[in-house]
């Protein structure tokens with residue numbers, strides 16, 4: 001096979017095998033994407049002004065950004081020192097001069113959060129360099145969910161102590177997986193803490209709210225794991241991250257996993273998405289808690305970090321606007337070493353399928369067979385996109401809940417075997 005044919009074969013491997021539908025766009029009147037671009041994004045930028053004590057120059061930058069949405073023109077980024085500037089020049093090129101509604105929705109969201117950092121001079125040398133504009137929300141997201149964190153840390157402690165018979169192990173894993181799914185309902189970009197966002201914390205919900213549940217397949221695999229590698233493509237800090245860390249704790253303490261990798265955002269995005277600093281802050285928060293279960297959880301996690309069994313890896317791909325089938329070869333290669341990847345949240349789910357208008361009955365596996373390792377998506381539905389549903393579900397759900405696609409009340413646990 002020629003080099004060119006091999007190269008195109010490699011690229012082909014990294015794309016869905018099905019014809020790829022059109023991208024979701026904010027121009028679709030009445031859609032959640034349209035509501036997000038025209039209403040939610042300006043509101044998020046206003047909250048950034050309200051929750052920080054930026055100087056007037058930065059507040060003017062943010063006000064100007066708000067004024068551009070949605071009829072302003074997409075333009076190149078202007079923070080010259082940013083490490084991701086060259087990559088963003090390439091991302092922006094196809095959309096330069098377009099308004100914020102006529103380009104793919106996921107691009108607009110990633111671009112918006114990156115423009116927030118341009119406005120706050122996040123990448124510039126000076127007083128606001130590396131200052132996370134969502135820090136206050138993230139910390140409150142931990143402090144206001146302390147009771148739920150206590151309950152979950154107590155559960156994982158007892159689960160670790162009872163890693164005896166297979167059925168007990170499967171049951172414990174299933175409950176931790178479910179808690180990690182429902183932690184995704186706490187979403188500060190949709191429901192800010194100051195507007196009662198913490199009230200959405202719960203670790204358990206009736207099984208009927210899980211629309212696709214591959215837990216039995218995953219539990220059967222994991223219960224037989226011995227000293228393997230598990231990777232989390234992490235989503236939100238706060239209570240959701242506690243769910244990730246409790247699941248990681250269980251996998252590491254039971255030696256199902258020898259090592260757990262946390263793949264984290266390279267800069268603040270989607271208000272609550274986690275970076276390495278948020279993981280370290282969360283573990284320190286736990287070690288300093290008065291509650292013994294929280295303290296013990298924190299010290300176990302710190303021990304895993306110190307002994308190289310829990311690893312934090314940031315990558316600018318996770319903050320890029322690209323579909324997951326466009327991930328760099330180096331990252332694809334790295335993830336191919338995993339025995340199981342846990343993909344968290346709605347935005348990552350959207351990226352696994354390129355945020356396209358797939359029929360909701362399209363099998364998830366047939367779109368995502370490009371993935372570099374076996375993976376499970378833990379996602380509460382917060383956008384008008386779904387896969388793997390039945391025609392019966394599509395008849396019933398709108399009658400049960402008119403907002404079923406976007407209110408985070410429904411979830412999926414979808415497993416995809418590696419297929420390349």
Ligand SMILES: O=P(O)(O)OC[C@@]1(O)O[C@H](CO)[C@@H](O)[C@@H]1O
Pocket residue numbers: 036109184187189190235236270344345346347348350380382383
């Ligand atoms: O990835 P997450 O935290 O589960 O959700 C991200 C999100 O809040 O942002 C997008 C809308 O702005 C949607 O994908 C979803 O509502």
